[in-house]
Amino acid sequence: MNTPILYSGLPLDRAHGLRRHADLGALARLPDARFSLYWRGRQLIRGNPPVAALSGGTPLIEQLLELDAPLLLLGLDGDSPVLASDLSALDGDEDGPRLTVEGRWVLLRSVGGLLPAADAALLAYARGMLIWREKTRFCSVCGTRLSIADGGHSAKCTDEACAALHFPRTDPAIIMLVTDPDGRALLGRQPVWAPGMYSCLAGFVEPGESLEEAVGREVWEEAGVRISSARYFASQPWPFPSSLMVGFHAEAPHCEPHPDLHEIEDVRWFTRQQIRQFGEREAPSPDGLFLPSRDSISRALIEDWLGG
């Protein structure tokens, strides 16, 4: 596997020991502390080509603390703490929140493939953590408000009798490129996708099944194809909102696919030659077909197969 997987490869030390007893206010006030900022799904970047904007400085920190904005410790860059903060409580407009800070506010997927890999990983990590935090304010056992602990990496129920602990969740999803003995790959499309895009089949892992079983079930459910083997390829953090995509190459005998029209609009076998003629979203092939964006493991699976 030579294709790098975007959104993995975090350059920080996650500082597990430090975050256990971290005083986030004190860490935030350290002169070398830097912040990855988040506002209503968007994150701060700067420059062209873009890089992750890590903001700092006393006026910003005082604003964050005054706002009581959710903070969490992402980790250490050398000895310097890197934190993430959610400013969604601030008013704003399409340009972002009312905050004087250098950069522009974007959805990660709109720039993911343009960012340096380390920056894409940092923003994916911050996004995943802050989305979890945004959705995890009350105990799912008893409904009581939660108290954040471990530098933002866990939440504890404030009802002493319950005291349930909650941790950031990552939902495993499998994604697979199915190929046949004729050298063809099975690609499909969901009706909600941009017209012309074909991609690997994918789905969530269900309780009580292994990753390999999930691959077999999803290919059968979505395409009516029975696979004969599944081989692990790579995995990708996918905080849109909270998945881990686990990629497989799978093999199936020569057969005709039958799409489940509730989920899949079309599924077809394509040869390498056909797929090499697919374009990009901005410049599709003459018949309007294009591959998923270069930030996705789906694209990495297809490129890996094309190069094989």
Ligand SMILES: [Zn+2]
């Ligand atoms: Zn509880």
